[in-house]
Amino acid sequence: MSIYQRLQALNIELPAVAAPAAAYVPFVRSGNLIFLSGHIAKKDGKVWTGQLGKTMQTSEAQTAARAVAIDLMGTLHAAVGDLNKVERIVKVMSLVNSSPDFTEHHLVTNGCSELLGQIFGPEIGAHARSAFGVAQLPMGTCVEIELIAQVS
Numbered sequence: 301m302s303i304y305q306r307l308q309a310l311n312i313e314l315p316a317v318a319a320p321a322a323a324y325v326p327f328v329r330s331g332n333l334i335f336l337s338g339h340i341a342k343k344d345g346k347v348w349t350g351q352l353g354k355t356m357q358t359s360e361a362q363t364a365a366r367a368v369a370i371d372l373m374g375t376l377h378a379a380v381g382d383l384n385k386v387e388r389i390v391k392v393m394s395l396v397n398s399s400p401d402f403t404e405h406h407l408v409t410n411g412c413s414e415l416l417g418q419i420f421g422p423e424i425g426a427h428a429r430s431a432f433g434v435a436q437l438p439m440g441t442c443v444e445i446e447l448i449a450q451v452s
Contacts, residue, residue, distance in 0.1 A: 303383040306419050307373075315374040321438070327379040333390070334379045334449045339371045340441040350442040352433075353402030361442050365394065365411030368445045372412075373419065380451050388450040389416050389427040395444045398433040405431040412445050 307314065317326050320337070328335045341348035341364035348364045350356030377383050394409035396402075409431040417425040437444050 303386070303419060307383075310415075310418060312370055312373075312419075314377050315371055317375050317378045318371065326375050329379060329451075332387070332450050332452070334376060334451055336372055336375050336379070336447045336449070338393075338395070338444040338446040339368050339375065340438060341365070341368050341443045342371070342441075343367065347439045347441050348443075349440040351397045351399060351436075351440075352404070352408065352442065353399030356442055358404045358407050361396065361408040362411030364443045365408055365445060366415050368443055369412040369415040372445065372447050376447070376449055380449075383419075385451045386420060386424060386449050387452055389420060389425050389447065390450050391448040392416070392427050392429045393446050394429070394431040395434050395437060396431065397435075397437045397440070397442050400433075402433055405433050408443060409445070 320326060324337050326337055352361055392412060394412065396405045396408050398405065409429065413429060419425060
């Protein structure tokens with residue numbers, strides 16, 4: 301099954317690349333690696349705000365991280381033209397807007413990681429990962445995630 305057939309089976313439509321909100325580009329290619337800039341969580345086209353441990357639960361933030369993964373796939377598609385050229389999701393880095401006592405950053409990030417595994421399968425979708433709690437993120441978003449992929 302192709303990547304696009306999996307996306308269709310999951311009822312996922314890839315979004316267009318969002319215009320950068322500051323002085324950066326959405327992605328950079330260096331050799332066979334694509335570096336995607338951090339993507340923030342959005343819901344209904346607006347910034348998905350919240351702080352874990354204060355105003356948001358882990359399960360809602362997992363859904364937000366899944367939404368970020370979909371946006372990342374839209375940008376990755378724009379970067380390579382065909383997601384079937386992705387040889388490996390190499391690394392995911394997740395920043396979670398959280399209170400000092402929140403400790404489930406890894407569970408929030410699973411919303412992204414699990415979807416990548418569903419889309420690309422275990423051999424291509426399995427990746428190295430970091431998940432951090434931070435005091436605040438741009439525009440109050442709950443999650444920001446960046447990704448590195450190896451492509452043919």
